[in-house]
Amino acid sequence: MHYDRDTALVVVDCQNDFADPRGSLYVQGGEEVVARCNAEIVRAASAGAFVVYTQDWHPESTPHFEKDGGIWPVHCVADTWGAELHPRLLVAGPSVRKGVGGEDGYSGFTVRDPLTEATSPTGLADLLAEAGVGKVVVVGLALDYCVKATAIDAVPAGFSAVVLRDATAAVNLQPGDDDRAVEELVSQGVVVVR
Ligand code: VGL
Numbered sequence: 001m002h003y004d005r006d007t008a009l010v011v012v013d014c015q016n017d018f019a020d021p022r023g024s025l026y027v028q029g030g031e032e033v034v035a036r037c038n039a040e041i042v043r044a045a046s047a048g049a050f051v052v053y054t055q056d057w058h059p060e061s062t063p064h065f066e067k068d069g070g071i072w073p074v075h076c077v078a079d080t081w082g083a084e085l086h087p088r089l090l091v092a093g094p095s096v097r098k099g100v101g102g103e104d105g106y107s108g109f110t111v112r113d114p115l116t117e118a119t120s121p122t123g124l125a126d127l128l129a130e131a132g133v134g135k136v137v138v139v140g141l142a143l144d145y146c147v148k149a150t151a152i153d154a155v156p157a158g159f160s161a162v163v164l165r166d167a168t169a170a171v172n173l174q175p176g177d178d179d180r181a182v183e184e185l186v187s188q189g190v191v192v193v194r
């Protein structure tokens, strides 16, 4: 990928619970994704491009978790090891935390109140606007959840969006969720490249 000052790299949820095999919601291939993200981070940062990170950041109880009525094992609880960025991930910019107030949702741009369904912004759009970019490159975990939702939300927020599939990995709750995520991305105007 080519980076310049009009382009930001958005590194989604490269946290221990997703990227480390000991994590509670380990995504197969997570460590490889960290290495591939690092290569992009080096490229982006050396071109002077803005690099920004997201972190899934949940309270101990949230309707996002299976034990509280959702579908996921407990993961990325605020201020725990699982919520930390993977120790090998290069950090070259700010991080946006999502779900802090127990909200649900997957996008790095917005979270959703589980009771009212109202969405509120996370601050990512503001950071990108301050950086003055028109284009975002999205990488990280997981392709079929937070990478997909973040890239799709970037389009109505006014950015052109590219997903680097080789710098992602999918949860694949159902086999083929990865390919379906790519189809959905493309149908929403996101460019998906290897
Ligand atoms: C994610 C499942 C639950 C993700 C977050 O980062 O893709 N997936 N919470």
Ligand code: ZN
Pocket: 056, 058, 064, 072, 075, 076
């Ligand atoms: Zn989550």
